[in-house]
Amino acid sequence: LYGIPNFKLPKDIVQAVIGDLERAGVLFITNTRIGESKTIDKLFEDGHQAVFVGVGTLVDAKMDVPGIDLPGVFQATEFLIRANVDPDYLPPDVSSKPEVGRRVAVIGGGDTASDCLRSALRLGAEEVTCLYRRTEAEMPGGKKDRELAREEGAKYRFLTQPIRYIAGPNGRVSAVECLQCELGELDDSGRRRPIPIEDSNFTVEADTVILALGYWPDPIIGDTTPNLETHKWGLIVADPDTGATSRPGIFAGGDAVTGPDLVATAMIAGRKAAT
Incomplete structure (x- = not known):
């Protein structure tokens, strides 16, 4: 809940509802x-x-991609909590706001990806790009959230499959190596399956990468x-x-x-x- 950005769900509303429930007799054991x-x-x-x-x-879905453990590569939950929650409410080791740099790449196509795009822009990123392996028609996230992200400056690259996160001279992530994709037959989700195109490699420069791949x-x-x-x-x-x-x-x-x-x-x- 506290990973949902305040521009979508202000936490004072959450606290007010919790207070109402406590006054009604609900006991919260944390x-x-x-x-x-x-x-x-x-x-x-x-x-x-x-x-x-x-x-x-609560469990972030993950990709088995080389470089996933590089500094500057975040799971969406950690990024959103650190970006949006008052540091006083967080443990000391994750209380600082993420330093996103100038360029941010968000991997994924759901509402969480849109939340990450908009949060990165609020942290000062100049270029924020969503990388998604299918087309926009197959994105599971809401159209309104994408419209808001675009209005705030986010960009989208479709039919793009990350295959490696590349470290820069300082050891932090500096780019995402990708393959161009094309769509094949329908898969179990009812959407057309993305098929990477051989030898279509290209890179997207990124000072921060956020993995918004869904939850289990x-x-x-x-x-x-x-x-x-x-x-x-x-x-x-x-x-x-x-x-x-x-x-x-x-x-x-x-x-x-x-x-x-x-x-x-x-x-x-x-x-x-x-x-």
């Missing part, structure tokens, strides 16, 4: 990882009659909750109208069920489960 600190079955043993799982999708659910809840049905990707199987899962008393909704989606969609799922 620093507790369900499946590790305490299992769902233990919650039932403690006397709870129902459990709603709304943990979202943390598998720990499925792994530690017997008979809770999940998809092969780890998403929880739940009734879309009630939130009921394969385990009596366990309900789920939001990104943990649908994959990455809107805050409003998750709120609707919670309301359905509550009624």
